[in-house]
Amino acid sequence: MRGTLIHAPGDIRFGQVPDPEIVEPTDAIVRIAATCVCGSDLWPYRGASPIAEPRPIGHEYVGHVESVGSEVASVQPGQFVIGSFFASDNTCPICHAGYQTSCPNRQLVNGCQAEYVRVPLADGTLVTTPDEPDADMIPDLLTLSDVMGTGWFAAVAAEVKPGMTVAVVGDGAVGLCAVLAARELGAAQVIAMSRHSPRQKLATEFGATDIVTERGDEGVERVKELTHGLGADAVLECVGTDQSMHQAVRSARPGGNVSFVGVPHGVNLPITELFATHIALRGGPAPVRAFLPDLIDRVWHGAIAPGTVFDRTLPLDQVADAYRAMDERQAIKVLLQP
Amino acid sequence: MRGTLIHAPGDIRFGQVPDPEIVEPTDAIVRIAATCVCGSDLWPYRGASPIAEPRPIGHEYVGHVESVGSEVASVQPGQFVIGSFFASDNTCPICHAGYQTSCPNRQLVNGCQAEYVRVPLADGTLVTTPDEPDADMIPDLLTLSDVMGTGWFAAVAAEVKPGMTVAVVGDGAVGLCAVLAARELGAAQVIAMSRHSPRQKLATEFGATDIVTERGDEGVERVKELTHGLGADAVLECVGTDQSMHQAVRSARPGGNVSFVGVPHGVNLPITELFATHIALRGGPAPVRAFLPDLIDRVWHGAIAPGTVFDRTLPLDQVADAYRAMDERQAIKVLLQP
Known part of the structure; x- marks a missing residue:
C-alpha cells in the first residue's frame, strides 16, 4: 500500500x-x-x-x-x-x-x-x-x-459543569475543540485565549463568549477581569509548554481545576503555587x-x-x-x- | 499574659x-x-x-x-x-x-x-x-x-468515596487522621504506610485495613500487591517531601487521585508521570x-x-x-x- x-x-x-x-x-x-x-x-x-x-x-x-x-x-x-x-x-x-x-x-x-x-x-x-x-x-x-476527544477530555478532566466559567489556553485544533466541549458541557462563560483572527472566529463559532489576546501576566489579568477578579473555575491547557501551563494555573481561581492535554515538554509544575491556591490538576492522553x-x-x-x-x-x-x-x-x- | x-x-x-x-x-x-x-x-x-x-x-x-x-x-x-x-x-x-x-x-x-x-x-x-x-x-x-480537619481535607481532595481503596503516605498525626477520614468517608480498604509500632496501632484503631512498612519502590510494590496490581484509587500524601510525593504518585492507580496536605518542601512534581497515568492532584492548606x-x-x-x-x-x-x-x-x- x-x-x-x-x-x-x-x-x-x-x-x-x-x-x-x-x-x-x-x-x-x-x-x-x-x-x-x-x-x-x-x-x-x-x-x-x-x-x-x-x-x-x-x-x-x-x-x-x-x-x-x-x-x-x-x-x-x-x-x-x-x-x-x-x-x-x-x-x-x-x-x-x-x-x-x-x-x-x-x-x-x-x-x-x-x-x-x-x-x-x-x-x-x-x-x-x-x-x-x-x-x-x-x-x-x-x-x-x-482532537475532539482530546478537547472533550480537557473539559471532563477539569470537571466543567453547567454554569461554570472556563478559560482555554491554546488556540490549536485541540484548544478550539475544548471550547466546543466546554460549551456542550454547559459552561456559562468560555474564554478563549487566542491572537489569531481565523482561530478567534472559529472559537466564537464553537461557543467562546470572550476572546483574550494577551499572553503571560497580561493574559492572566484579563482572565481575572472577566471573572470578577477570581480566575476561571476551570482552565483547559491545550499546548504543553512550561509557559502555557503556568499561564493556565495562574488563570484559575483558588480551588479551581486545571486540565492539561498537550504532551508536556519542559514543564515545571509550580507545586508551591498549586498548594497555596488549592488548584487541582488532571491531564494525560485523552x-x-x-x-x-x-x-x-x-x-x-x-x-x-x-x-x-x-x-x-x-x-x-x-x-x-x-x-x-x-x-x-x-x-x-x-x-x-x- | x-x-x-x-x-x-x-x-x-x-x-x-x-x-x-x-x-x-x-x-x-x-x-x-x-x-x-x-x-x-x-x-x-x-x-x-x-x-x-x-x-x-x-x-x-x-x-x-x-x-x-x-x-x-x-x-x-x-x-x-x-x-x-x-x-x-x-x-x-x-x-x-x-x-x-x-x-x-x-x-x-x-x-x-x-x-x-x-x-x-x-x-x-x-x-x-x-x-x-x-x-x-x-x-x-x-x-x-x-490536624483532623487536614486529614479530612486529604480525603476530600482525593475524592474518597464509599468502596474505594485508599493509601495514606505519612504516619504523623495528620496521616493518622487521614486514615480516620478515609474510613468515615466509606473507603473499603485503607492502607497506612508506617513503620512505627505505636503509630501502626493507632492507624489500625482509626480504620486502617492494611499496614505497609516498606518505603520507596518496595512500598509502592506492596501497595500494588494489595490493590490487584493497580495502585490505590486515592492516595493521601501527608508529609510534604519530594520522596513522599513521588511515593504517593506512584502508589495511585492510573486515573486515580492524589491529595497533598503537607506543606511542600523541595518537591518536584513528576509532570511526565502525571500525564502518562492520568493521576489527578489537589492539595493545599486544609x-x-x-x-x-x-x-x-x-x-x-x-x-x-x-x-x-x-x-x-x-x-x-x-x-x-x-x-x-x-x-x-x-x-x-x-x-x-x-
Missing part, C-alpha cells in the same frame, strides 16, 4: 510501504477513509524527539473495516468505524474507570497517514457509526479519533474511547460539527505539504484523503 | 508576652482551653525557614470567647469555639466553594501556644459547640482546628472551616474520637519540651494545657 514515513525532522515522505496484516486474532485492518496531521505529530517533525530510522506516523483515522482477526466479535468488514489513537481492551478496571489510554494492555495505533492501518484490540477500540455516514460528516467523525459513543451520537444528530477545525483538505500523497502548512501555522489542521 | 515565642531553630521559650487586643471590630479574643504543636511548627523549629526575630507561634486552638469586636454577631463571650488556623470571611465565592484557606481576606491565626489569642473575622472563622464540652472531649475538638460543623457533630455524637492522636499532655509552660518530644519522634502529638 501507500503510506507516510517520517525520515528525519522536517522530512515527511509518502510512498510504498508494507501492507498491514492481522497479527493477533484480536486485530482489525481498517481501510482509511480520512486521516489528518496532529499537533503532536509536529513535535518529531520539529526535532523534539529523536528519529532513529524512518518510521510510520499518524494516529487519527476513520474508515471501513477491511478484515478482522478470528477473535473479533464487535465489528465486521464493511462497517464504518472510529477508534482512539491508543487501542485498549475496554474490559479492565482502568478502562471501566474511564482511562482507556492508561489500559495496561494499551497499544499505540500508528501509521494512520496511509491507506490501511492495523488496529489491535479491535473489540475494545473500534466504535461503529449507526450507519454509513454521508461524506460531509466524515471530517466531524474524524475529529473524534483524537481516553477518547470513553467518549466515542456519546460524541458519535452528538455528531450524528448535529449537536456538534467539530470538523470545521479542518481548514484545509489535501490528497494523502501531499502529506508533506500538510505538515508544512501546520508547522508554519498556515493551516489549523489538515485533513488527508487517501 | 503568658505565651510562647520561637527565638531561633530549636529555641522555644515560654513567658510574658503582650495581651492580644481587639484590633478590628470583626475580631474576637479567645481564652485558650487547649492548644498543641503542629508538624508544620517543626519546620521553623528545625531551621527550614528563617526566624528574623522572636515571634509568637502555634495555630491550633479551642477555647472560650473572652470578648468580641462591635461587629461580631455569631459568637458571644462565654461560648466554646473552634476555629481554623486561617481566619476567613466565609461569605465570598471562594469560601462558598469550600476553599476558606484561599479566601482573599484570609489571615493567619497565630500565637495560639498562649493563654489568649486574637481571632480575626470571628463570624467567618469560629464555630461554636452545641454546649459546653466535657473535659474529655476537648482533645477531640482540638484536633478539628487543624479549608478546615468548611468541615467544622460536620466534624464537630461527628465528635459530639461519638462517631469519631481523633483526640487519641495526642499521646502526651503537658502544661503549656512546658511547651519547649513538647517541641523536643515531637522533634525526636518520642511523641506523635503533644496537647498543651494553659
Whole structure:
C-alpha cells in the first residue's frame, strides 16, 4: 500500500510501504477513509524527539473495516468505524474507570497517514457509526479519533459543569475543540485565549463568549477581569509548554481545576503555587474511547460539527505539504484523503 | 499574659508576652482551653525557614470567647469555639466553594501556644459547640482546628468515596487522621504506610485495613500487591517531601487521585508521570472551616474520637519540651494545657 514515513525532522515522505496484516486474532485492518496531521505529530517533525530510522506516523483515522482477526466479535468488514489513537481492551478496571489510554494492555495505533492501518484490540477500540455516514460528516467523525476527544477530555478532566466559567489556553485544533466541549458541557462563560483572527472566529463559532489576546501576566489579568477578579473555575491547557501551563494555573481561581492535554515538554509544575491556591490538576492522553459513543451520537444528530477545525483538505500523497502548512501555522489542521 | 515565642531553630521559650487586643471590630479574643504543636511548627523549629526575630507561634486552638469586636454577631463571650488556623470571611465565592484557606481576606491565626489569642473575622472563622464540652472531649475538638480537619481535607481532595481503596503516605498525626477520614468517608480498604509500632496501632484503631512498612519502590510494590496490581484509587500524601510525593504518585492507580496536605518542601512534581497515568492532584492548606460543623457533630455524637492522636499532655509552660518530644519522634502529638 501507500503510506507516510517520517525520515528525519522536517522530512515527511509518502510512498510504498508494507501492507498491514492481522497479527493477533484480536486485530482489525481498517481501510482509511480520512486521516489528518496532529499537533503532536509536529513535535518529531520539529526535532523534539529523536528519529532513529524512518518510521510510520499518524494516529487519527476513520474508515471501513477491511478484515478482522478470528477473535473479533464487535465489528465486521464493511462497517464504518472510529477508534482512539491508543487501542485498549475496554474490559479492565482502568478502562471501566474511564482511562482507556492508561489500559495496561494499551497499544499505540500508528501509521494512520496511509491507506490501511492495523488496529489491535479491535473489540475494545473500534466504535461503529449507526450507519454509513454521508461524506460531509466524515471530517466531524474524524475529529473524534483524537482532537475532539482530546478537547472533550480537557473539559471532563477539569470537571466543567453547567454554569461554570472556563478559560482555554491554546488556540490549536485541540484548544478550539475544548471550547466546543466546554460549551456542550454547559459552561456559562468560555474564554478563549487566542491572537489569531481565523482561530478567534472559529472559537466564537464553537461557543467562546470572550476572546483574550494577551499572553503571560497580561493574559492572566484579563482572565481575572472577566471573572470578577477570581480566575476561571476551570482552565483547559491545550499546548504543553512550561509557559502555557503556568499561564493556565495562574488563570484559575483558588480551588479551581486545571486540565492539561498537550504532551508536556519542559514543564515545571509550580507545586508551591498549586498548594497555596488549592488548584487541582488532571491531564494525560485523552481516553477518547470513553467518549466515542456519546460524541458519535452528538455528531450524528448535529449537536456538534467539530470538523470545521479542518481548514484545509489535501490528497494523502501531499502529506508533506500538510505538515508544512501546520508547522508554519498556515493551516489549523489538515485533513488527508487517501 | 503568658505565651510562647520561637527565638531561633530549636529555641522555644515560654513567658510574658503582650495581651492580644481587639484590633478590628470583626475580631474576637479567645481564652485558650487547649492548644498543641503542629508538624508544620517543626519546620521553623528545625531551621527550614528563617526566624528574623522572636515571634509568637502555634495555630491550633479551642477555647472560650473572652470578648468580641462591635461587629461580631455569631459568637458571644462565654461560648466554646473552634476555629481554623486561617481566619476567613466565609461569605465570598471562594469560601462558598469550600476553599476558606484561599479566601482573599484570609489571615493567619497565630500565637495560639498562649493563654489568649486574637481571632480575626470571628463570624467567618469560629464555630461554636452545641454546649459546653466535657473535659474529655476537648482533645477531640482540638484536633478539628487543624490536624483532623487536614486529614479530612486529604480525603476530600482525593475524592474518597464509599468502596474505594485508599493509601495514606505519612504516619504523623495528620496521616493518622487521614486514615480516620478515609474510613468515615466509606473507603473499603485503607492502607497506612508506617513503620512505627505505636503509630501502626493507632492507624489500625482509626480504620486502617492494611499496614505497609516498606518505603520507596518496595512500598509502592506492596501497595500494588494489595490493590490487584493497580495502585490505590486515592492516595493521601501527608508529609510534604519530594520522596513522599513521588511515593504517593506512584502508589495511585492510573486515573486515580492524589491529595497533598503537607506543606511542600523541595518537591518536584513528576509532570511526565502525571500525564502518562492520568493521576489527578489537589492539595493545599486544609479549608478546615468548611468541615467544622460536620466534624464537630461527628465528635459530639461519638462517631469519631481523633483526640487519641495526642499521646502526651503537658502544661503549656512546658511547651519547649513538647517541641523536643515531637522533634525526636518520642511523641506523635503533644496537647498543651494553659
